[in-house]
Amino acid sequence: MIAYVAERFSPAIFLPAAAAIALVSHRAGGHAGDSWLVDVLLALLMIAQFRLWDDLADRDIDRHSHPERVLVRAKSTTRYVAICLLLVEVNAVAAWWRTGLAGLVAFAILHLVVGGWYVCRPGRRTIAGDLLVLSKYPAFVVVLSAEPTSPSLALVLGASAVYVGACLFEIWHDSSSPLARVTS
Numbered sequence: 001m002i003a004y005v006a007e008r009f010s011p012a013i014f015l016p017a018a019a020a021i022a023l024v025s026h027r028a029g030g031h032a033g034d035s036w037l038v039d040v041l042l043a044l045l046m047i048a049q050f051r052l053w054d055d056l057a058d059r060d061i062d063r064h065s066h067p068e069r070v071l072v073r074a075k076s077t078t079r080y081v082a083i084c085l086l087l088v089e090v091n092a093v094a095a096w097w098r099t100g101l102a103g104l105v106a107f108a109i110l111h112l113v114v115g116g117w118y119v120c121r122p123g124r125r126t127i128a129g130d131l132l133v134l135s136k137y138p139a140f141v142v143v144l145s146a147e148p149t150s151p152s153l154a155l156v157l158g159a160s161a162v163y164v165g166a167c168l169f170e171i172w173h174d175s176s177s178p179l180a181r182v183t184s
Contacts, residue, residue: 004070018043024158030146049087057118110139127178138163
């Protein structure tokens, strides 16, 4: 697991992403006080869970495009699946604790959408699929906001900015993304 984390969870990438998600959810989402660091930690936990879930779902695709990856070379994924499920539980409790039933429902809807995509998607990456999977980042903003069921204009604009940032980063960072191929 340490090798996987070192390979796929770079602090230089994910700490700024978590900080941006936390900043938007905290400031535009109606939180008061000094809970921004809590939001950073919760965003990191959600990012970790979905990164692992994405990698588990992409394992067959990655066998061809990234055969050197730790998860692809693993003989068994049982440990990774167990950790992902543990993160789901931790994040569900955190969503409930942070924003009540509305946050938990938003978190569940996110899982249904992304999980549905993983079950129904084609055997290759698509633009629509990448855009859908990247929508998890603004969804994290909504889950962590104080009012996920009645988002303010500031929250909608902030979550949209997080989404655009995630898409631009995907284009810049992942040359195998269909988004990157379209823009090149």
